Amino acid sequence: MIDEKALFKLSYGLYIAGVEWGGKKNACIINTAAQATAEPNQMLVTMLKSNYTTELIQKKGSFTVSVLSLATPLSRVADFGFRSGRECEKFEGIAHGVDGQGNPYLAEDMAARMSVSISQTVDLGTHLLFIGPVTEAEELSAQRPMTYADYRVLKAGGKVGAPEEKAEKKEAKYVCSVCHYVYDGEIPFEELPDDYVCPICKRPKSVFVKE
Ligand SMILES: Cc1cc2nc3c(=O)[nH]c(=O)nc-3n(C[C@H](O)[C@H](O)[C@H](O)COP(=O)(O)O)c2cc1C
Incomplete structure (x- = not known):
């Protein structure tokens, strides 16, 4: 065959x-x-x-x-x-x-x-x-x-480049709207417990905004 x-x-x-x-x-x-x-x-x-x-x-x-x-x-x-x-x-x-x-x-x-x-x-x-x-x-x-x-x-009109770079750029960032700390932990932000607080200003998870 x-x-x-x-x-x-x-x-x-x-x-x-x-x-x-x-x-x-x-x-x-x-x-x-x-x-x-x-x-x-x-x-x-x-x-x-x-x-x-x-x-x-x-x-x-x-x-x-x-x-x-x-x-x-x-x-x-x-x-x-x-x-x-x-x-x-x-x-x-x-x-x-x-x-x-x-x-x-x-x-x-x-x-x-x-x-x-x-x-x-x-x-x-x-x-x-x-x-x-x-x-x-x-x-x-x-x-x-x-x-x-x-x-x-x-x-075909496509783009070639490092796919890992693009993937990194596409990943959403979560930023504390109070002190502008950017979450960079291992666990995806959505999966953090509800009592998570910003490590800098200690405000609750709810003040983080997706960028
Ligand atoms: C992507 C691509 C790959 C090609 N690979 C070969 C190849 O490996 N060997 C070959 O003899 N021709 C290959 N060709 C075809 C020649 O480049 C083509 O027939 C060319 O017009 C010959 O020009 P010439 O008559 O001036 O030599 C390929 C063409 C393209 C577009």
Whole structure:
């Protein structure tokens, strides 16, 4: 039995695979980048054979991976993921750097970038799996990397952030209307006994107001 929903539980990041070949710079969004081994550092990506980026990477034998962050505008995903470099110049007007092999990477609003030199290519039918040693790696910002799940939430107009922070802010505060003491005990305020009194001004529970 294969339940497709089980595969959606795999977590992914969001990346841009970049390459330059024969004077043409191109790149596309991918979610299938991963570190394959740590010693030596090797990475893998799986790329649709029909993508222009894949064609150029195969010819070049190397590529870059830029790691999207939560600061990356969603328009970047559209710029690099919803159109092909066969029909446009994707890097026109986009700030970018170039690695030691001449391959472009995105410089702004990215969490990190790395470069890979291909040592093995595996034919997976619809995709090519490229594997190889990491030749360069640089952290570009302290921003949290954008996950594929974050992207889906943002695309739907939602917000991503630390859920525990929001939960804390939502919790109601009880303040003594006489001395402005803010109740911070372990027991929820509603569950305190009726004879509870403010520890500062000693007024009864009834003078507390919910904020
Ligand atoms: C969220 C998202 C994830 C994607 N993941 C991959 C991927 O892992 N591998 C791949 O080859 N294409 C992936 N794509 C598709 C390419 O980005 C897309 O086909 C792009 O237009 C190809 O451009 P190109 O022809 O200039 O290479 C993804 C697209 C999106 C929007």
